[in-house]
Amino acid sequence: MALKDATAIVGIGQTPFARRLDASEKTLACRAILAALDDAGIPPSQVDALASYTMEETDEVEVAKAIGAGDVTFFARTGFGGGASCATVAHLATAIATGQASVGVAWRSRKRGSGPRPWTDTRRQLPTPAQWTRPYGLLRPVDEIAMLARRYMHEYGATRDHFFNVALACRNHAGRNPAAIMHGRPLTRETYMTSRWISEPLCLFDNCLETDGALACVVVSADRARDCRRSPVYVHAAAQGLPAQHHGMVNYWNDDPLTGPSWTAARQLWKTADFGPDDVDVAQIYDAFTPLIPLSLEGYGFCGRGEGAAFTEDGALELGGRLPVNTGGGGLSEAYVHGFNLITEGVRQLRGTSTAQVPGAATCLVTAGEGVPTSALLLRS
Amino acid sequence: MSSMMRGTTDNGLLAPEPDDDGAPFWEFAARGELRMQACGRCGELRFPPRPCCPRCGAFDSEWRRMTGRGSIWSYVLPHPPLLPAYAARAPYNVVVVELADAPHLRIPGNLVAAPDADIDSVDPALLCIGAPVRVTFARLAGGVVVPRWLLETS
């Protein structure tokens, strides 16, 4: 039995994105899920599979009850924050392809814009792995990634201009997307270069947006998808990646810290696909921080080791460029909802309904967080 | 700022919270020794500490003394928003040091200008990947000892 094209995403839904939304995380989750089911034309009572991330308070029991799901026969939650995004769809696709369920819903709901962030709460006890980092002041995800970014700049000559290329492409795409938080707010090189530092060498615009919002999608078998309201977007390949001797986001002590989990996910992904990186029309690459894009471009094979920064030159990531990336604006400029907006934007591209549509896009790579145990999807129309 | 927001040690810097595997590291640090876990059977060094050897599977381990010499593999300069005690010192440095004895053992720390100096005591212009460093030990308020790093002057 193969996963290849056996299932399809047939519905997507989302709430508005904002720094602050009044509704609870659970309410936002339910709104997004019901919108996705409505998009698919499938009643909630037919939902029998649920997949989500950890680090969220809304659990599957609450969601199933609230939306009026039927008997649920498959549920799964994946850990490691943004690394889980594509795994949610992958787990539903596997469950449906193997007959464990028939209608799956995956979602992400967050109140990261208005809710608490761990580094603002000193009362919280440190989890065990943090004994090696937190006392020294390596406190936030941005500090942990900036450490890799500095080394990457040193080894390969990457510059802040390369990171700016990433931030600019995402901002330009957000400029076309009315749902994006940064819609109508263009970015200039001068604004980028003179913005405040967050963790040198990374500045304000190298960081994603803290966002409230929720998204969801619906997965069914390819057979059933043909009868749905929307044209199916097939799950062509899926993979997770937890490399040998990996250690969370502070992966500084294995043989090669600059080849992160994306390399592991990519090897598995391409092994099971009918096409390769050169055949990808558009990519949605996890962008909690700008350096994750060049690192992922290398990991997923769009260029060689150390060439990810140079790949961003000459508008390569823009509409009309070599590989348009994060065409809804991504985590940097649309919304940071642990990467789920990259999945829904991938679906829009293959439906031909993106606000930054790549003409004729038929294949799309979607990735989850690099640096943490990750996941990825290859979607095709 | 309320006392609740002051942090988990008297001066506000976070104290390490050792687990069973990591506790020996901090006990040796309190005696001014930088020691790393090594397999009791095949001798392979490993970091962070863990129950068994990823190379041979043995559960015995020993704690091998390092020379305390290394070089800067990478570094960052955090700026606010940060926990209050760190914000008060920002921008400070965090370095990852590659140990001379075992280049794949890299450990995070801070570069300081003198053994008892604070984590913002080194001019950021002096930070440089590849710069040789040597270990020192600082006693935090509350008695916890953490390794820190000094630039080799010669």
Ligand SMILES: [Zn+2]
């Ligand atoms: Zn061993």
